[in-house]
Amino acid sequence: MAELRARPSAWRPAALALLETLGRTEVEVSDLGGSNLVLSVGDAEVLKLAPPIYAAPLAIEAEALRALEPFSSASGGSSPCAIPKVLASGTFQEWSYLWMTRLPGAPILRPQALGERDLACVARAAGAWLAALHDQPVKVFEHVPDWRAYLERHVPGAASRQARWGVPHAIVAEMRARLEHLDLDAVTSGAHALLHADLHEQNILVDARVRLTGVVDFADATVGDPLFDLVTPALLIGRGRKTVVRALFDGYGSTRLSKIADPVARLVDYAILHPFNDLTRILRWTGQSAETLDDLARLMFPLD
Structure with a gap:
């Protein structure tokens, strides 16, 4: 393009x-x-x-x-x-x-240029928007893919994609083993919602006071596990900053997350298989290293 x-x-x-x-x-x-x-x-x-x-x-x-x-x-x-x-x-x-x-507002082109307080406000608003989106009734779509089809398309090449981006070999090996044991029947059996599926900083519009005004680009929409929609904003807006990542999840609602057994484990699965998430970026943004997948998970989702 x-x-x-x-x-x-x-x-x-x-x-x-x-x-x-x-x-x-x-x-x-x-x-x-x-x-x-x-x-x-x-x-x-x-x-x-x-x-x-x-x-x-x-x-x-x-x-x-x-x-x-x-x-x-x-x-x-x-x-x-x-x-x-x-x-x-x-x-x-x-x-x-x-x-x-055309919507009012402008995309956040450089999240690193914003203060942590402003980013946390954006993240909280994004979480609240996702919660409202996921409450919408789901219809039968002709073009929007269903969850199993989406996963079956992206799981097979996910670890190789992360390897090409430069994720350390030992962590890639853990990713392969993890995805080999991913139970698609279990992952696809829960309640589903219409997902944006790519809610990053350039798809979020804000005004001059950094208040959310709009969300754009639904070209990757799918119907699936609502938790998947939290991965991209956690990584690309949160960038390893605990205050910002927690604001996203607070905006989404702790009650929703409390109903999920080990949500971080599922978030890690989705972070690996998301087709656009180069996980080496979290190492650059945080200035940290990771020797294991658990190390990487703590950098991506610092919720403890």
Whole structure:
């Protein structure tokens, strides 16, 4: 996608032609950056474009957002903040597109630049938002994957992926053994919820006072174990800081977590298999070393 973004001639004509069919002919269009091709359309709208090979995530996001429209604070729902509203989606000249409202606020591009108090407030708000999300009724989806399918896709290569990122060999060996004994029947048997599944700092929008204003990018949404949704914010917002990680879990609710037997063990499993979580980063952020998986777990989830 980065190569595609670097060649506006490959996508800009299609974007402008599409916007003309959508009735947006006199608006400024600019690339907002990020891992996807996301274009601002004036001040109030956003257009996501994807070539055929990346069509599936856009279909997932459109379906999840439509299901969650009543949940958004913009619609008077129980969400503590806004989520995008889908204006249109489909295909145009072989491009998949998702046209939606633009939310107020800006992503947290550099969490390390914020004070721990501000980050803890963001983490607590993110935890509360996840709790509200997980209370939403779950429907049968066409594109959003179910939990077993999600796990079966990501478990097999998880330890090798962490090895490529540079996790020490001894810890990778522990990861392999751990995942070999992961009981998918047990993991998939509990209550499920619609998950965002990638709630990192760039998908959380805040205002100038660092208050949560919106959550974006539902392209990785799945239906599964609610605990999975705590892994990414714990790692990428918490970054090993006990105060921030605890704020996330406090916002989510201690009552919810108390119903789970050994939640940290399950969080570690999910941290290993999450497709985007390079666990070497926690070593860099904390300046600590880890000789065992337990050492790494204490850095990722400092809850004791």
